Amino acid sequence: MILLNDFGRQWSEICEEATATFRQIGESGWYILGREVQQFEKELAEYWGLPRAIGVASGLDAIEICLRTLGCKAGDKVLTTPISAFATTLAILKIGAMPVFTDTDQFGLVDLDAARDTLQHDPTIRWFIPVHLYGHALDLGKLRALQEDFEIAIIEDCAQSVGARSAGLRTGCVGRMAATSFYPTKNLGAMGDGGAILTANAECADHAQVLRDYGQTAKYQHDVIGYNSRLDELQAALLRRVSLPRLDRWTARRRHIAASYIAGINNQAVRVPGPPPGSESCWHLFPVIVEPECKLGFMQYMKTRGVGTGEHYPIAIPDQRACGDVSIEITRAGIERARRFCRSQVSLPVHPYLSNEDVATVVEAVNDWKA
Numbered sequence: 001m002i003l004l005n006d007f008g009r010q011w012s013e014i015c016e017e018a019t020a021t022f023r024q025i026g027e028s029g030w031y032i033l034g035r036e037v038q039q040f041e042k043e044l045a046e047y048w049g050l051p052r053a054i055g056v057a058s059g060l061d062a063i064e065i066c067l068r069t070l071g072c073k074a075g076d077k078v079l080t081t082p083i084s085a086f087a088t089t090l091a092i093l094k095i096g097a098m099p100v101f102t103d104t105d106q107f108g109l110v111d112l113d114a115a116r117d118t119l120q121h122d123p124t125i126r127w128f129i130p131v132h133l134y135g136h137a138l139d140l141g142k143l144r145a146l147q148e149d150f151e152i153a154i155i156e157d158c159a160q161s162v163g164a165r166s167a168g169l170r171t172g173c174v175g176r177m178a179a180t181s182f183y184p185t186k187n188l189g190a191m192g193d194g195g196a197i198l199t200a201n202a203e204c205a206d207h208a209q210v211l212r213d214y215g216q217t218a219k220y221q222h223d224v225i226g227y228n229s230r231l232d233e234l235q236a237a238l239l240r241r242v243s244l245p246r247l248d249r250w251t252a253r254r255r256h257i258a259a260s261y262i263a264g265i266n267n268q269a270v271r272v273p274g275p276p277p278g279s280e281s282c283w284h285l286f287p288v289i290v291e292p293e294c295k296l297g298f299m300q301y302m303k304t305r306g307v308g309t310g311e312h313y314p315i316a317i318p319d320q321r322a323c324g325d326v327s328i329e330i331t332r333a334g335i336e337r338a339r340r341f342c343r344s345q346v347s348l349p350v351h352p353y354l355s356n357e358d359v360a361t362v363v364e365a366v367n368d369w370k371a
């Protein structure tokens with residue numbers, strides 16, 4: 001079976017280094033906020049080309065702490081996308097703010113022209129969380145123009161886009177702050193939960209660092225209501241010593257596989273969106289589009305051909321039951337495009353441990369499918 005994510009194959013590659021790392025951290029006797037976290041933050045910031053990185057407990061926390069740092073509070077409106085991991089919206093809801101959903105484009109990404117229209121009609125929206133979904137980079141020029149024209153604070157959700165660029169610029173470099181996740185399936189994954197905040201603004205970085213550790217400004221001095229959201233030494237060490245040094249090679253392999261799919265898949269019933277214009281994608285996922293009524297059949301068929309698939313994401317966020325009990329807003333133009341995308345999207349395996357033979361198997365299976 002060709003899996004959507006293959007942690008078995010990953011473990012065979014990293015086993016020795018990961019085990020040695022575990023032993024070193026055990027022997028060090030220091031498990032929370034120590035040298036490994038500090039060093040990893042430094043190396044991640046360098047990799048990203050931003051001055052500061054702050055390790056936190058998850059991608060969800062990273063987004064919530066960014067919102068808090070940028071002054072967002074209960075009742076405030078935050079523009080975002082209806083297609084993402086639920087965590088993007090959950091971070092907004094957790095502080096009691098109100099998500100405002102604007103429609104997506106043919107790639108499933110938040111439509112930045114629709115976002116502009118929304119911002120024009122509602123000047124009370126002061127925050128925007130765009131998501132670089134699937135490892136595609138949104139148009140960073142357009143994003144920057146939105147931030148400047150409307151004087152809003154943008155938090156880029158880069159949980160899926162580590163390594164992606166738009167016109168040579170890395171995702172996360174335009175917004176006031178950026179958030180990423182080290183959830184194991186992510187391109188830069190840990191062996192547990194983890195996340196990071198990235199920013200060029202030293203004041204924001206300092207504040208986020210206080211918030212992640214109980215709001216402590218000095219030992220036992222609490223100036224604000226903070227969180228327990230610290231990245232462990234163990235996860236930081238694994239990320240720094242095992243995963244980060246391999247990331248560029250893994251990303252290159254993902255790009256190669258994506259290019260093989262784009263060149264090889266040739267079936268009228270399966271649309272391959274490819275990368276959006278200007279995006280140098282890191283291919284966290286490889287989405288294809290089928291007719292909604294064929295989606296389950298396609299996934300079941302792929303399984304019979306030995307290929308695991310996934311759905312990212314089958315339900316638009318505002319349609320989730322949890323959103324029924326809270327205040328949300330959908331912009332006037334609606335989100336019908338997003339809803340249809342959710343009913344039609346299927347993810348093919350694109351992880352770096354696929355062999356060339358696996359890639360050929362996936363292409364052949366897709367091309368043989370009859371809707």
Ligand SMILES: *Cc1c(COP(=O)(O)O)cnc(C)c1O
Pocket residue numbers: 058059060061084085087088131133157159160180181182183193194195
């Ligand atoms: C994974 C993910 C998150 C949340 O990250 P966690 O570490 O699981 O909390 C947020 N946004 C997007 C787009 C994600 O893919």
